[in-house]
Amino acid sequence: MSGSRDAIFARLEAARPPASAPPARMPAPAMPADPEAILRARLEFAGGRLQRASRENWPREIEWPIELARVTHLYSACSDDPVGPDRGGATLPARGVAENPHRVHDLAPLEICVLRGQFAVVENGAVWQVPATPLERAAAVLAEHLIVLVDEQALVATLHQAYERIDLRDLRFGWFLCGPSKTADIEQALVLGAHGPRTMSLVLTRD
């Protein structure tokens, strides 16, 4: 209702506080000496796990939450050899409901979801991820276990540097993911797997 819109803007205008100086920006903290150790500590604090693997052979190198041979439903962001600089990485075909899904709801039985992340944030253990499709986004919260691959070079010290690498104006959806879905709403006891993944691994991949 434009009447309400105008009324609200009029109220805001009438209540406007005196102009205040634009905030002074502090310098972004530098990368710590041992970024991987801090990243690992923060991720483990969040109930997640840091793994390492090679880009060509990660499916055989990482520790899977369920034995890979026994997984029926698996979403994979690595089902094709990617184009561009990531070319040459190992591929992992989708399985079960993720082979030919039509609606996001079809993905409900997913056991594992494998994503590619853009970069990880050392100070808090989070990974920035931009789902390629609405299916990928739903897969990441519907699956029992989440695995996110990130290039070992793609680390930033803090969220300040993270937002320098992101342009929200180009982005319909993107998220920081840190550890599995969790809750402490019953007597402050930490429970992993509140609604989404029960485990989460961040895999640093090297060439």
Added chain:
Amino acid sequence: MGHVSRARQFVSDEARTKWHDEALWSIRMNRDRAADLVPDWERLRTEAASIKRNTLSRLPELWRQFEKEATRAGAVVHWARDADEHNRIVAGLLAERGVERVVKSKSMLTEECGLNPVLEKLGIEVVDTDLGERIVQLRHEPPSHIVMPAIHLRREEVGALFAREMGSPPDLDDPDELTAVARRDLRERFLSAQAGLTGVNFAVADSGSLVVVTNEGNADLGTALPRLHIASVGLEKIIPQQADLAVFLRLLARSATGQPISAYTSHFRGPRAAEVEPPNAKGEAESRPPELHIVVVDNGRSRLLAEPAFREALACIRCGACLNTCPVYRRSGGHSYGATIPGPIGSVLEPSRDPARHAELPHACSLCGSCSDVCPVKIPLHHQLLTWRARLAEAGHHSKRRRIAFALVGRLCLRPRTYRRLTRWGRRIARALPASWLTRLAAPWTRERALPEIPAMSFRELYRLRHDVPDVASAEDPR
């Protein structure tokens, strides 16, 4: 019933009070440990406070920019002057689309607006999906904390509730197993809901993006599955640009729970993308295109903005740190405040909404100042609480007893000689009375404390005696 009598009910369960106090204090300690790991923490707080101050002086421009960008991205922006209008807009959107079930992630704003009963009256099932909020929804009570809605409950109570509502075994009280029960129940509801409702942590003006933060991932399931997303956002949630997100997100989870960041920090710009669906027999897509509706709500915020003494409270990012540290909140429980938002920040915000109803809240405070010390955006909470006391007294919202008492003390303080004479007699009488009488006279203060020994002389008398100085003040006192 006021704060004091509701608090009395809460503390009558001593074990619960002790547990509640210690649980919240441990969260406060987690916050300290997390803040200590950030070397530039204090500078971060200063920067956050100055971004908010600057933002509050530019709200009309920033909201216009947000509206333009969000609309360009395909969202529809609605404006609501008050709670009723917000509820009408949301109910209208749902009714037009024939929605029967909505999944809602935590939003103190929809709580403030009283949205759930409005939708339920229309026959729409509203499912609160944050575990704590689901628990209090099933118990038909409001959240007792803005971040941990069910912090007032023990595991046995949750077990009994789930046994009744979800058919779990009655003696189940393990948090892991109880969470699994709720997960199964809620997963079905996520998959069958036609709309997802969320609150908003930050609205970013320069991109028209919304940022929503959760640990459970409930806002993400609730917006990744249904095609209709309605986000309710208060006028105070806007920030100018994405670089500001770094400052606030570094502060938010650390202040709230002691986590460096929450599990999910989601950035939405416009409605979600549609799946590529095969057309039906008629060659049409079967589902509606995805939609994002953003309802921007005033509901008293512009009134608070007009108040120089209180406008900084609009900088609040709802982390709950002031609740966790507050000695009164920890020992009296969130429900004792009788308000949507309890604790120090609630005691500042709620009296501006309804002064008569919430006049007691600024007194639920010892003025220890711990809230102001932990506030990530440096709201001078305890100063504002003190200012409220004076305001509410001037506006006649104090009880008759308190008015008379303050008038007497005020008069007495203006007459030093009378004051000294009265206190001298008071001391003599008190020293002559048996201790049990005194204890009874000083109740309820003496319920958990012993009275100190009553001194024979006042400080002034002692000082004169020891330093052999004349009583200058009383010589100059004309009365």
